[in-house]
Amino acid sequence: MKIIIVGDGKVGYSLAESLSQENHDITIIDKNPEALKKASDYLDVMCIQGNGLSASILIEAGVKTADILIAATSSDEMNMVCCLTGKKLGAERTIARIRDPEYAKELSILRDELDLDLVINPEQAAAREIARLLRFHSAMDIEIFAKGRVELVELKVTEEMPIIDMDFMTISKKISSNVLIGAVLRDNEVIIPNGSFVVKENDILYILGEPSSVFDFGRQIKKCIPKIRNVMIVGGGRIAYYLARNLRQFDMKVKIIEENMDRCVELSELLPDCLIIKGDGTDYSLLQSENLSDMDAFVSLTGHDEENLIAALLAKQSGVKKVIAKVTRINYPTIIKNMGIDCVVNPKIITSNYITRYVRGLTNAQGNPVETLYSIIGGQAEALEFIVHNNNAKFLNVPLKKLKLKEGVLIAVIVRKNDIIIPHGDDVIKKGDKVIIITKNRHLTDLNEIIASGGI
Amino acid sequence: MNIRMIIKVLGTLLIVEAASMLPSLLVSLIYGQDDFSAFVVTIMLLLVTGLIMYSIKAPNTNLYSKDGFAIVSLGWILVSLFGALPFFLSGAIPHFADAFFESVSGFTTTGSTILREVESLPRGILFWRSFTHWIGGMGVLVLMLAVLPKAGASTFQIMKAESPGPNPDKLVPKIGQTAKILYGIYLVLTIILIVLLVIAGMPLYDSLIHALGTAGTGGFSNMNRSVGAYNNVYAEVIITVFMFIFGTNFTLHYQVLKGNWKAMFKDDEFRFYLGTMVAAIILMTINLTGTIFNSVWESLRHASFQASTIMTTTGFATTDFNLWPSFSKVILVLLMFIGASAGSTAGGLKCIRIVLLLKTIKREVIKVIHPKSVCTVKVGGRVLDDSIVSGATSYFFAYMIIFTVAILIVSLDGFDLTTTFTSVATTIGNVGPGLEMVGPVGSFADYSVLSKIVFSFVMLFGRLEILPMLILFAPSFWKKVNI
Numbered sequence: 009m010k011i012i013i014v015g016d017g018k019v020g021y022s023l024a025e026s027l028s029q030e031n032h033d034i035t036i037i038d039k040n041p042e043a044l045k046k047a048s049d050y051l052d053v054m055c056i057q058g059n060g061l062s063a064s065i066l067i068e069a070g071v072k073t074a075d076i077l078i079a080a081t082s083s084d085e086m087n088m089v090c091c092l093t094g095k096k097l098g099a100e101r102t103i104a105r106i107r108d109p110e111y112a113k114e115l116s117i118l119r120d121e122l123d124l125d126l127v128i129n130p131e132q133a134a135a136r137e138i139a140r141l142l143r144f145h146s147a148m149d150i151e152i153f154a155k156g157r158v159e160l161v162e163l164k165v166t167e168e169m170p171i172i173d174m175d176f177m178t179i180s181k182k183i184s185s186n187v188l189i190g191a192v193l194r195d196n197e198v199i200i201p202n203g204s205f206v207v208k209e210n211d212i213l214y215i216l217g218e219p220s221s222v223f224d225f226g227r228q229i230k231k232c233i234p235k236i237r238n239v240m241i242v243g244g245g246r247i248a249y250y251l252a253r254n255l256r257q258f259d260m261k262v263k264i265i266e267e268n269m270d271r272c273v274e275l276s277e278l279l280p281d282c283l284i285i286k287g288d289g290t291d292y293s294l295l296q297s298e299n300l301s302d303m304d305a306f307v308s309l310t311g312h313d314e315e316n317l318i319a320a321l322l323a324k325q326s327g328v329k330k331v332i333a334k335v336t337r338i339n340y341p342t343i344i345k346n347m348g349i350d351c352v353v354n355p356k357i358i359t360s361n362y363i364t365r366y367v368r369g370l371t372n373a374q375g376n377p378v379e380t381l382y383s384i385i386g387g388q389a390e391a392l393e394f395i396v397h398n399n400n401a402k403f404l405n406v407p408l409k410k411l412k413l414k415e416g417v418l419i420a421v422i423v424r425k426n427d428i429i430i431p432h433g434d435d436v437i438k439k440g441d442k443v444i445i446i447t448k449n450r451h452l453t454d455l456n457e458i459i460a461s462g463g464i
Numbered sequence: 465m466n467i468r469m470i471i472k473v474l475g476t477l478l479i480v481e482a483a484s485m486l487p488s489l490l491v492s493l494i495y496g497q498d499d500f501s502a503f504v505v506t507i508m509l510l511l512v513t514g515l516i517m518y519s520i521k522a523p524n525t526n527l528y529s530k531d532g533f534a535i536v537s538l539g540w541i542l543v544s545l546f547g548a549l550p551f552f553l554s555g556a557i558p559h560f561a562d563a564f565f566e567s568v569s570g571f572t573t574t575g576s577t578i579l580r581e582v583e584s585l586p587r588g589i590l591f592w593r594s595f596t597h598w599i600g601g602m603g604v605l606v607l608m609l610a611v612l613p614k615a616g617a618s619t620f621q622i623m624k625a626e627s628p629g630p631n632p633d634k635l636v637p638k639i640g641q642t643a644k645i646l647y648g649i650y651l652v653l654t655i656i657l658i659v660l661l662v663i664a665g666m667p668l669y670d671s672l673i674h675a676l677g678t679a680g681t682g683g684f685s686n687m688n689r690s691v692g693a694y695n696n697v698y699a700e701v702i703i704t705v706f707m708f709i710f711g712t713n714f715t716l717h718y719q720v721l722k723g724n725w726k727a728m729f730k731d732d733e734f735r736f737y738l739g740t741m742v743a744a745i746i747l748m749t750i751n752l753t754g755t756i757f758n759s760v761w762e763s764l765r766h767a768s769f770q771a772s773t774i775m776t777t778t779g780f781a782t783t784d785f786n787l788w789p790s791f792s793k794v795i796l797v798l799l800m801f802i803g804a805s806a807g808s809t810a811g812g813l814k815c816i817r818i819v820l821l822l823k824t825i826k827r828e829v830i831k832v833i834h835p836k837s838v839c840t841v842k843v844g845g846r847v848l849d850d851s852i853v854s855g856a857t858s859y860f861f862a863y864m865i866i867f868t869v870a871i872l873i874v875s876l877d878g879f880d881l882t883t884t885f886t887s888v889a890t891t892i893g894n895v896g897p898g899l900e901m902v903g904p905v906g907s908f909a910d911y912s913v914l915s916k917i918v919f920s921f922v923m924l925f926g927r928l929e930i931l932p933m934l935i936l937f938a939p940s941f942w943k944k945v946n947i
Contacts, residue, residue, distance in 0.1 A: 010637075033637040041849065049529070052620065054637040 009033070009371055010074045012099070014060030014090050015081035016043040018336075019105065019130070022360040023078060024053050027367060035069045060090050063097060072098040076370070078363060079104045084111060092122050101125040101370070103363055109246060116426060126366055133362050134355035135250030136219075138332055141351050142236050142305050143223050143258060151384055153391065153444055154423050156362075160190060160384065160391070161222050165211045169229050177203045185225040187217035188430050190420050190446045191389055198388040198448055200416045214385065216420050216446075217430050220257045236260060236304040236330065242289030242319050243310030244268075244275050247334065247355065251307065252282050263298065265289045289319050296326070305330040313337055320349045369393075379442070389448050391420065394455045396441045403459060409433030414460045416448040465941075466531050468522040470538070473608075473622070475517025477539050480608045481546060482510035484599050485592065488550070492588025499586035502554035510546055525618070530941065532621025536605060537932040540924055543604050544568045547596055556589045561913045568920040570596030571604065572927035573809060575683025575779035575896030576887075578909045578916065583688055587669065590686045594676040600927070601680025601710070601809030602650050603627065610643035625932050629806025629814055630852050630859070635718050649717050650809075654679040657706045664698035674699075674780075678706050681810045683779025683896040690904065691769075692782040700765065700782055704772045708741070711776030711804030732843050733816040737775075737805050740815070744771045744799055748792045755789050767792075775799040777811040779896020781904035793899060797886060800893045811894025811926050813863060819843065820856040862930045867892055870922045874915045887911075891919045892926040 009032045013020045016038035024047060028034045034053040037060040038044050044055040058065035060081065071077060077094035079087035084106045091102035103126040111118060112129055119127055136156055144150065144161065151160040165172060171179050176189060192199045193212040199205070207213070215222050239255055241248045244266030252262045262282040266272050269286055276284045287294045289310060300306070306323035308316040313335045320333035332351045335344065344352050369380030379393040396404070403411055408419060408431055422429040423442040429435055437443060445458060452458070489503040527535070548567035551557040557566060562578045569576045570593050582590065599607055603626045609619055620639050624632050634642045654675055661671035673686045687693035691703060709717075716734060719727040728734055748767035749760065757763045766783050773780045774796045785796060803812010820841065827839045840847045870888045877884075879901060886898030887908065897904045908919065925933045935941050 028637075033641075035637055048620070050618070052637070052639050054634050 009076060009367070009374070010070060011035070011076045011078065011367070012037065012066070012069050012071060012074045012094070013078045013080060014038075014087075015079065016040065016047055016055075017080065017082060018356040019080045019359050020078075021047060021051075022357060023080065023363055024051055026360060026364045028052050030364075030368070030371070032367070032371075035074075037065060037069055061086060061093065063093060066090075066094055066097055074099045076100065076367060077102045080359075081105075084108050088118070088122055088124075091124055095123050103128065103366070105130060105359065107131055107246070109249070126363070128359055128362055130355045130359040131246040132250045133358050134247050134334070134353055135254055137358050138247070138251050138307060138353055139219070139254040139258075141332060141353070142239065142255065142260070142307075142330065143219075144226075151382065151391075153382075153393075154421060154428060154442070157218060157428050158216065158421050158444070159219050159222050161215045161226070163213045163215055163226065165207055165209055165213060167209055171207050171229050172209055173206060175204050175206045176201060179207070183225060183228045185217070185228060186221045186430050187215050187225045188418075188420060190214045190216040190418060191385060193385060193388075198385055200389070200418050200446060200448055218428055221430070223258050238303050239263070239305045239307065240265065240295075240298070240300065240303045240323075240328075242306075242308045243316070243334075244271050244284070245309055245311065248307075248309050249275065249278060251309070252279050256281055263303075265294070265298070290315050290322070292322055295319075295322060300328065301326040303328050305332070307332045307334075309334045317344065317347065317349070321347060324348050324350075384446070389446060390452075392445045392447065392452060394443050394445065396437055396439055396443060396455065402456070403437060404439055405436045407434050407436055412460045413458055417452070417458045418446045419458070420444045420446045465534060466522070466524055466527060468520055469525055469527060470531055470535050471517050471520050472522050473527075473535050474539055474542060475514045475520070476612070477535075477543065477604065477608050478510050478514030478546065479518065480611060481543055481604070482507045482514060483611075484595070484607070485510070485550070488588050488592035488595055491591040492586065495587040497586035497588060499550065499554040499556070499588040502550045503588060503592070505553055506546065506549040509549065513546075527618035527621050529621045529624070530935070532618075532625045533932045533935050534941075535622050536625040536928060537924075537936050539605055540571065540928060544571050544920075544924075547571060547592075550589060550592050554586060554589055556585050559913075561916050562909075565908065565916045565920050566593065567596065568923050569891075569896075570594075570682065570684065571600035572894050572923040573597050573601045573680040573682040573777070573811065574891055574894040574923045574926075575677065576891055576898075576902070576919070576923075577684070577907050578911075580907050580909050581688060582686060587686075590673065590684075591669075594673045594682070594684050594686075597680030597682025597684060598654070598676040599680075601682065602646060606643050606646060609640055610647045612640060626928065627807060628811070628927075628929055629713075630817060630820070630855055632807065633715070635715060645718060646714055649714060649721070650679065653706070653709065653717075657702070660702050661699055664702055665696060666694060666699050670694075674703065677780065678703050678778060679710055679809065681707060681710050681776045681778040681804070681808070681894075683773070685780060688905075690781045697765065700769050703780065704769050707772045707776040707778045707780075711772075711778075711808050711810040712737070713805040713807040715807055716805075730844065732819055733805050736819050737815045740799075740802060741771055741775050744775065744795050748788075748795055751789055751791045756787070770796065771799065774895060775802065775812075776804045776808075777893055777895045779890075781897060784904050786899055786903035786905070797889060797899070800886075800889050800895050803893055813860065813893075816843070817856045817859060820848070820853055821860060824853055824857060859930065862934070863892070866922065866925050866930060870918055873918050874911070877912050877915050879910075887919070888922060891922045894923060894926045 011027055011032050012035045013024055014037045016036050024034050024036055028051050036047050036053055037056050037058060039059060041057050044057055047053055048055045056069050071094050077099040079090040081087055087104040091104045095102050102124050104124050106127050107129050115127055140150060189201060191214040192201050215225060238261045241264045244264050248264055255262050264275060264282055265285045265287055267288055272284050272286045300323060306328045308319040310316055316333040320331045323331045331349050333349050335352050335354055369382050372381035379395055382391045384391050419431050421444040422431050485503055485507050492499045492503055544567045548563035551563040551566055552560050557563040565578050605622050605626045635645050636642055657678060658671050658675040661675060662668055670686060677684050691700060716728050716731060745768045749763045752763040752767055753760050769782045770785050801813055802818055803814050804810030806814045806816045823841045830837055830839055841853050867888055871884055874888055875884050883900040883902055887902045890896060890898040902908055
């Protein structure tokens with residue numbers, strides 16, 4: 009694919025790095041010749057020096073035949089205008105990085121009006137990632153769909169679980185959680201289950217649903233999800249705000265330590281459920297008086313890498329189970345690994361991974377009428393995203409329980425505007441919905457193909 | 465330095481060279497002369513050495529710019545050494561120093577020769593001699609990048625070090641793709657030229673030889689009297705035009721292919737290149753009419769061919785310009801220094817550097833008049849980085865130093881001043897013929913072995929634009945820990 013990246017900062021560079029390794033044609037536009045020199049020295053990409061907003065520069069970069077334009081400069085407004093210009097000039101898809109929470113609230117309007125295909129907010133993405141790390145063991149395999157609003161989580165069935173020898177119908181009656189078991193891995197073979205499937209020990213279930221529902225489900229079946237109740241966050245920036253809001257959904261108690269008084273006031277208004285403390289997060293006596301050692305998790309999110317690392321080390325020393333630090337500089341991962349901090353997150357890398365994943369989905373879907381395609385469960389199954397058009401008429405507005413689907417196909421999620429629907433028998437597919445299908449059957453290219461002969 | 469990786473790349477390069485000898489093998493098979501075994505032995509040697517070098521394990525595949533430079537300079541020396549083997553083994557050139565000179569002269573697209581007489585040589589050998597022009601013109605390593613299945617990011621260092629010009633750039637995002645496009649344009653233009661020459665009435669074999677020589681702007685011919693031997697006006701005009709085309713920056717060819725005709729005439733370098741050549745042709749035509757040739761047309765015919773052949777540093781000849789009046793000869797020597805465009809197959813200082821130097825002088829003059837003025841050097845409407853501007857001035861100085869040192873050594877042989885001066889000028893500019901003894905009908909055969917080796921290195925210096933070769937002579941480059 010031909011991809012143009014505007015802005016050669018950390019996100020732009022790491023995007024260019026990972027995308028060029030996947031054999032895409034990358035062109036980078038930036039004003040700063042120093043930044044471009046590094047890219048042209050170490051990456052197999054083309055660099056153009058100039059303003060990414062100017063039409064002539066965009067045309068020189070080949071926007072007319074570009075498949076994707078990614079605007080990753082440091083300014084939200086520039087990214088929006090750049091994507092708008094790019095789309096008008098002929099770019100197939102546009103991706104913008106928009107981080108201001110003011111805009112974040114109006115994302116869906118922005119997305120429609122500017123015709124953006126993907127909007128990414130690095131802080132929000134980082135907060136989601138940290139929340140995920142706190143909820144699950146880091147070794148667990150998690151895939152995300154529908155721009156992060158749906159998760160696919162791997163879960164191994166062990167003997168103490170109450171769901172053994174139950175079929176899916178019973179499970180969904182007993183456990184009140186809005187999730188779907190999308191696939192089962194038994195003896196290394198993927199099964200796309202139906203309602204009468206009986207769970208056995210050592211099965212690996214792939215649970216699909218909104219993050220809070222998946223978490224809830226995990227708790228109800230007593231899967232040893234780490235029991236994290238109390239979380240301390242140092243640094244009250246945007247990530248902390250998003251993270252605190254996120255964690256509240258999972259009934260975790262959050263304590264935020266922030267130095268700036270004004271910000272503290274602001275946070276206490278925004279997050280009435282959280283405890284906001286004004287103070288220095290690297291001050292050991294303060295942390296102790298706020299009973300650091302009784303915390304289940306500790307997250308350091310200040311603007312300084314060094315402070316974050318030191319605070320994280322203090323927390324680890326006091327015996328906190330799970331310690332996460334935000335590190336912006338990416339040059340020394342091995343040193344940090346040896347320091348004993350459980351996880352290190354880098355918002356820029358998360359952003360770039362997120363976009364890379366999206367691009368990968370688009371690349372896989374090339375030549376298919378599918379929107380995106382992800383291979384899941386080690387490549388043994390595929391998750392495909394379709395948009396429902398008129399020609400799928402024969403099953404529009406028909407309750408799903410009346411549809412007869414082919415074997416090995418599952419309607420996993422219906423995305424209707426901003427709503428996520430985990431489908432049950434009575435739900436219907438409407439025109440304009442996005443439908444995510446999980447299938448073992450490769451080469452599925454049309455939504456009509458999921459219906460078994462003599463269906464409906 | 466990442467020595468293991470360098471050896472691995474050089475091994476690949478030798479395998480590519482072995483493959484590039486196959487056409488010559490075929491030619492010698494067709495004509496059934498006694499040079500067949502020389503090619504077979506050389507190809508075997510190349511394959512064995514190449515495979516051994518390639519099989520070295522390199523845990524770290526990163527190449528930095530100094531590694532790129534090392535690969536280019538060592539690669540060219542290696543390729544020239546192996547390229548000399550067919551000449552030496554077939555007995556066509558009995559001394560190895562002579563064979564090496566001929567091989568370097570071929571790969572660097574110089575076209576100077578130590579042979580007094582070429583028409584009696586086996587046809588396969590003559591074909592190989594011209595084929596070295598073709599692959600040397602666009603670059604042996606660029607050829608390697610074009611045929612490699614996947615060229616990594618770090619290989620851009622190699623291309624940067626091999627491509628002529630102050631600021632080589634890619635045409636498309638991927639380096640491998642860029643190399644393929646360059647060789648694609650090159651190949652298509654060469655084939656068009658071959659067809660046109662055949663139509664103009666040249667025999668097929670001779671068309672091939674002259675097309676390869678023109679494309680690489682080399683200048684080896686299979687005739688003792690070069691293109692002049694055919695006395696064919698059409699062929700001369702075709703070659704004149706194509707020498708000019710191959711002396712143009714290939715980025716411009718790519719732009720034209722994409723339908724952007726205007727880019728060609730907006731380009732500062734191309735305008736300078738065209739303007740200088742037209743001016744030289746007009747001045748020489750005026751000078752020659754009445755003194756050497758009787759009619760204006762005949763003067764124009766020979767002046768334009770000679771201007772094109774010298775400025776694009778090809779080095780064919782249709783007449784012995786050694787007999788021309790001094791004014792015309794001086795113009796030709798000046799054209800030798802200027803050379804053609806960056807990013808082409810030609811040698812010399814390159815027009816773009818002359819343009820940059822002229823603009824720098826203009827800036828210096830303005831600085832004297834308005835001491836506080838701030839001026840940037842612009843080319844093609846874009847401000848150039850100061851490092852590129854100062855790079856051009858230091859390149860010019862380095863060029864002159866190499867030139868002076870080489871003259872000093874070569875003068876030990878005791879030939880006259882014009883011969884000594886132009887022989888070095890023609891080899892460093894990768895032109896081919898000089899004046900007096902090394903003129904269009906002369907050869908380098910009478911020089912001593914020392915001079916021949918000096919010439920060989922001077923040609924390499926000229927083709928690789930000095931720095932990659934100069935770096936081999938820097939002691940700190942060879943140290944493991946260089947501080």
